[in-house]
Amino acid sequence: MDNFLFLILSLRWQDIVDIGLVSYILLRFYVLFRGTNAFRVLIGMTILWFLQQVAVSMGLVVTSWVVQGVVALGAFIIIVVFRNEIRNVLLARNLRSILWEFSSKTVITAIETIVLSVHEMAQDKCGALIVLPGKEDLEEVVQGGIPWKGAISKEMILSIFWPDNPVHDGAAIIQGDQINQVAAILPLSRRDDLPSYYGTRHRAALGLAEATDALVIVVSEERGDIVVARDSQLKTVKQKRRLGQILQEHMGVAVKKGRESRKEKLAFIAAALFSVIFTTGVWFSVSRGVDTLVTLQVPLEYTKRDLAMEIVETSVNTVNLELEGSGALIKSIRPDQVQVRLDLSKSKAGPNTFTITRKTISLPPGVVLKGVTPSVVDVELDVLIERELPVQIDWVGRLPDHFILEEATVEPKMVAIIGGKRMLEKMLTLYTEKVPLNNLEVEGVITANVALNPASLKIASGSDEKVTIRYLTRLRNQ
Amino acid sequence: MKYPPLWLLILTLGLLLMFPLTAGSQSGNPIALVQAVLCEDILEFVPQNRTTVFSIERRTAFCFTAFDPVPQKAIIYHHWFHRDTPSARIKLTLKPPRWSTYSSIQLRVEDIGPWRVEITDDQGNIFHILRFSVTE
Numbered sequence: 001m002d003n004f005l006f007l008i009l010s011l012r013w014q015d016i017v018d019i020g021l022v023s024y025i026l027l028r029f030y031v032l033f034r035g036t037n038a039f040r041v042l043i044g045m046t047i048l049w050f051l052q053q054v055a056v057s058m059g060l061v062v063t064s065w066v067v068q069g070v071v072a073l074g075a076f077i078i079i080v081v082f083r084n085e086i087r088n089v090l091l092a093r094n095l096r097s098i099l100w101e102f103s104s105k106t107v108i109t110a111i112e113t114i115v116l117s118v119h120e121m122a123q124d125k126c127g128a129l130i131v132l133p134g135k136e137d138l139e140e141v142v143q144g145g146i147p148w149k150g151a152i153s154k155e156m157i158l159s160i161f162w163p164d165n166p167v168h169d170g171a172a173i174i175q176g177d178q179i180n181q182v183a184a185i186l187p188l189s190r191r192d193d194l195p196s197y198y199g200t201r202h203r204a205a206l207g208l209a210e211a212t213d214a215l216v217i218v219v220s221e222e223r224g225d226i227v228v229a230r231d232s233q234l235k236t237v238k239q240k241r242r243l244g245q246i247l248q249e250h251m252g253v254a255v256k257k258g259r260e261s262r263k264e265k266l267a268f269i270a271a272a273l274f275s276v277i278f279t280t281g282v283w284f285s286v287s288r289g290v291d292t293l294v295t296l297q298v299p300l301e302y303t304k305r306d307l308a309m310e311i312v313e314t315s316v317n318t319v320n321l322e323l324e325g326s327g328a329l330i331k332s333i334r335p336d337q338v339q340v341r342l343d344l345s346k347s348k349a350g351p352n353t354f355t356i357t358r359k360t361i362s363l364p365p366g367v368v369l370k371g372v373t374p375s376v377v378d379v380e381l382d383v384l385i386e387r388e389l390p391v392q393i394d395w396v397g398r399l400p401d402h403f404i405l406e407e408a409t410v411e412p413k414m415v416a417i418i419g420g421k422r423m424l425e426k427m428l429t430l431y432t433e434k435v436p437l438n439n440l441e442v443e444g445v446i447t448a449n450v451a452l453n454p455a456s457l458k459i460a461s462g463s464d465e466k467v468t469i470r471y472l473t474r475l476r477n478q
Numbered sequence: 479m480k481y482p483p484l485w486l487l488i489l490t491l492g493l494l495l496m497f498p499l500t501a502g503s504q505s506g507n508p509i510a511l512v513q514a515v516l517c518e519d520i521l522e523f524v525p526q527n528r529t530t531v532f533s534i535e536r537r538t539a540f541c542f543t544a545f546d547p548v549p550q551k552a553i554i555y556h557h558w559f560h561r562d563t564p565s566a567r568i569k570l571t572l573k574p575p576r577w578s579t580y581s582s583i584q585l586r587v588e589d590i591g592p593w594r595v596e597i598t599d600d601q602g603n604i605f606h607i608l609r610f611s612v613t614e
Binding site: 390392393394395396397398399404405406407408426427428429431437476477 | 518526527528529530531533559561562591592594607609611613614
């Protein structure tokens, strides 16, 4: 209980925003994709992922591998198999409705237009066939069709189904507030229990309703009645209000009343709660899990150093940090996320001692510091000075046995360098880099660089890093 | 007879008291180094095979110094440094009127690297610095 309280109290505002955002994204997925096959498969995948976690925690190695493989494959399956369904969901809505809307005024306006148009056509006994797709793709079921891409209006619908219009015999497919296609050919139902007064229009409407989740409105040319085909059923609708309700229900517009509306609200609240609980659970398991302890060797970084001083010596260059956190977080740590910085702004020339505390260490969120080794670092600083020192050649190798190097001079004899005062006061000589004897001729001139050791030394401006060596060899007297 | 002013006498006396000290110190150390060489051997006080690089196979490195004049018995030192680390401090006696003397070190594998020999008087004043290398 104490641990739980500690976890809750240790939440930062960023963590709450984190959980809130991911929960909302999950909820939006639910709102956009509910009722689709892709959503059902997604739920199945989530259950499989949960099972995999259980299998891992129970040590069922092979099971967890198999489930992991299925989940990985499932992600591809959802994208490839349900690509049209996903596309339809996204294309049918504008950015606002994708991000936060739960109902749309345009849909309501479109529904009203359709209801008025259908009612007028029924009164005039003008035959019509209107398809309102659900969440399933119609591309493979509907044939023919002429692209229309026109904004919906009563006049437009009436003109499409006007008997003299060449496209009046087919179906008009309406998506959102657009008439997408006209003269579309629908699959015919093969049912033999239909009443004899139902013609081809009714059979086509039922055929599509059997094959998909689309809603089809039929206006009978002979009797002027309105029939709605949905979920393999044909239903005669006499009232405008009822037709409007059916259409709203089909398009997911939240104007339902009574038990159905309450049921949907409850489902929505349950989905929202599930999103928050699921995200919180995942968040805690990822960011607050403490199942992994790791030791990282991290280089020390020194900041705010007085430019007139330099670091001469440090007791250590790296420290070992013992970090605890969930396996996923620990594995995803990048080197640049873990830093140990020592502030040198208050340090003096000479030896300084720093204690490494939690404040000097930056860690990614969710990772807990358990220990630092060593926790104390000695840093020796020195004031920078310039000093001129004699240069000596550092010969290596050997001359042929009968030769001796009688004379070797260096130009310039002195080179000015910049370095820590305490260090330079102890230095008496600068040496060149190793100069090989093996390649020398009888006499000659060569150049060599001054070896700067330690590397913190710098050649002062006005001095050259290169020196010229003049040498003379001669035969040895035996 | 007119006597010089008192302040002039005091000044003259002061100068006389000061000058013998500096002159004495100059005349007390008039020894001069006329030759300082590194060599592989010394035969009858003559340096042989003057060089600035010694192979450890040669086993010994010599530092030969000659002073002229040497007005009185004096002490000098040969300070041998491997890099900047003192390795040997050899005390040598000079006798009038002129004197040559030398010191040497034995070369070992761990001596490979740059060396120098500082030739100083007993006060630590440097007459000369010789630089050389010991190689394999």
